Amino acid sequence: MRRRLTRAETKARTRALLLDAAARTFARKGFTGASVExxxxxAGFSTGALYSNFSSKxxxxxxxxxxxxxxxxxxxxxxxxxxxxxxxxxxxxxxxLLVDVADKDIEFAALQAEFWxxxxxxPRVMDALAASVRESHQALEGLVGxxxxxRGAPDGVCVEEVSTVVAALFIGLVxxxxxxxDCVSEELFGQALNWLFTGINAASDEG
Amino acid sequence: MRRRLTRAETKARTRALLLDAAARTFARKGFTGASVExxxxxAGFSTGALYSNFSSKxxxxxxxxxxxxxxxxxxxxxxxxxxxxxxxxxxxxxxxLLVDVADKDIEFAALQAEFWxxxxxxPRVMDALAASVRESHQALEGLVGxxxxxRGAPDGVCVEEVSTVVAALFIGLVxxxxxxxDCVSEELFGQALNWLFTGINAASDEG
DNA sequence: GCTTTGACATAGCGGTCACTATCTGAATAG
DNA sequence: CTATTCAGATAGTGACCGCTATGTCAAAGC
Numbered sequence: 241m242r243r244r245l246t247r248a249e250t251k252a253r254t255r256a257l258l259l260d261a262a263a264r265t266f267a268r269k270g271f272t273g274a275s276v277e278x279x280x281x282x283a284g285f286s287t288g289a290l291y292s293n294f295s296s297k298x299x300x301x302x303x304x305x306x307x308x309x310x311x312x313x314x315x316x317x318x319x320x321x322x323x324x325x326x327x328x329x330x331x332x333x334x335x336x337l338l339v340d341v342a343d344k345d346i347e348f349a350a351l352q353a354e355f356w357x358x359x360x361x362x363p364r365v366m367d368a369l370a371a372s373v374r375e376s377h378q379a380l381e382g383l384v385g386x387x388x389x390x391r392g393a394p395d396g397v398c399v400e401e402v403s404t405v406v407a408a409l410f411i412g413l414v415x416x417x418x419x420x421x422d423c424v425s426e427e428l429f430g431q432a433l434n435w436l437f438t439g440i441n442a443a444s445d446e447g
Numbered sequence: 448m449r450r451r452l453t454r455a456e457t458k459a460r461t462r463a464l465l466l467d468a469a470a471r472t473f474a475r476k477g478f479t480g481a482s483v484e485x486x487x488x489x490a491g492f493s494t495g496a497l498y499s500n501f502s503s504k505x506x507x508x509x510x511x512x513x514x515x516x517x518x519x520x521x522x523x524x525x526x527x528x529x530x531x532x533x534x535x536x537x538x539x540x541x542x543x544l545l546v547d548v549a550d551k552d553i554e555f556a557a558l559q560a561e562f563w564x565x566x567x568x569x570p571r572v573m574d575a576l577a578a579s580v581r582e583s584h585q586a587l588e589g590l591v592g593x594x595x596x597x598r599g600a601p602d603g604v605c606v607e608e609v610s611t612v613v614a615a616l617f618i619g620l621v622x623x624x625x626x627x628x629d630c631v632s633e634e635l636f637g638q639a640l641n642w643l644f645t646g647i648n649a650a651s652d653e654g
Numbered sequence: 655g656c657t658t659t660g661a662c663a664t665a666g667c668g669g670t671c672a673c674t675a676t677c678t679g680a681a682t683a684g
Numbered sequence: 685c686t687a688t689t690c691a692g693a694t695a696g697t698g699a700c701c702g703c704t705a706t707g708t709c710a711a712a713g714c
Contacts, residue, residue: 412615
């Protein structure tokens with residue numbers, strides 16, 4: 241049986257519900273296309289509740305910008321851990337991640353695109369986006385560094401650069417898979433990573 | 448001295464000016480954020496002129512979707528031709544293309560992101576976007592095929608797949624360069640392509 | 655148990671938007 | 685020269701939106 245909630249608890253719950261509804265609605269309609277009434281209704285509240293928890297539509301949006309990528313990152317890390325990261329299977333698991341993000345979590349890619357466009361147009365929030373991206377890139381650098389070490393990659397190659405390339409590849413493939421799934425098979429991301437890491441080793445052996 | 452324009456000529460000119468203004472405005476404000484009055488004014492006309500040339504805001508947007516990528520493609524092909532495509536310099540030239548698209552033609556990336564989001568949300572226009580993308584990918588496949596042949600790549604590797612990877616890499620790097628230019632140097636795209644093509648050769652030598 | 659507080663609901667205000675009905679004047683046709 | 689057509693201007697119209705002022709009722713404090 242459910243304990244009676246305190247005021248602070250219900251407020252926190254309302255906030256979380258509003259954030260979830262906002263993520264769904266912004267992803268489906270865009271920042272300007274989504275109305276605050278729509279968001280509040282999707283969460284089961286009124287606009288009054290929304291403005292009692294967030295100072296403006298933009299503030300709600302920016303809070304998502306800081307939050308959601310962290311959520312995704314945690315889920316991805318968990319999935320990778322569960323399937324033997326640090327082994328040769330990591331590449332296969334990254335392929336599965338591509339499918340997850342492109343096909344299942346259809347909100348994520350759309351939201352990130354919204355964030356990017358918003359930051360391009362409102363330079364004052366670009367720092368926040370850059371920080372959010374940097375956070376996930378640092379996690380990725382751990383994986384990439386491990387992969388390079390396992391494959392005996394040389395010292396001359398910059399882990400940050402390789403990570404940036406891997407992340408760019410991922411984003412580009414997710415986007416393309418939403419346009420034409422036939423062009424981006426589930427294995428293509430893993431395949432491309434194999435080419436990339438093989439090439440890194442081979443290229444440095446020459447120079 | 449300027450010849451007196453016929454009605455058809457002035458109308459075509461008005462249409463073109465409206466399309467240009469629409470590209471600028473949609474890129475800067477987004478599809479929902481840009482108003483038709485804003486677009487018409489930027490072109491030096493009234494909303495009446497706009498609705499006399501396009502049936503709706505959406506029709507104007509969709510016309511850009513078909514047009515603008517072709518323009519970009521033509522400019523890119525010209526730039527590549529001018530700097531010795533088909534030689535080893537092609538990779539360096541592709542690096543320059545990255546800088547052009549990311550830094551100078553700031554409209555292009557934003558517009559493409561708008562198109563993608565719009566197509567995601569309005570499945571009936573996804574076909575148009577897919578066709579537009581396929582057009583540029585086919586041009587890219589010519590370049591990629593030539594690069595692979597020059598480097599003596601094996602038969603077992605699918606040109607379409609490699610092209611998709613190259614395009615994805617490009618899009619992802621442009622996006623990241625707009626977030627943090629320091630992370631994506633001008634040479635990184637060319638560097639990544641070198642890794643990629645080197646890896647394609649090496650991987651197939653093994654199997 | 656009375657008072658105070660504050661989370662959330664309701665209603666409405668000013669402003670903007672996509673789109674249209676109507677008008678004007680210049681290019682065309684005869 | 686006159687009549688017609690039509691590109692483009694002007695001036696709305698109804699709908700919607702972000703936000704706020706105000707009301708309500710239950711939890712918190714004493």
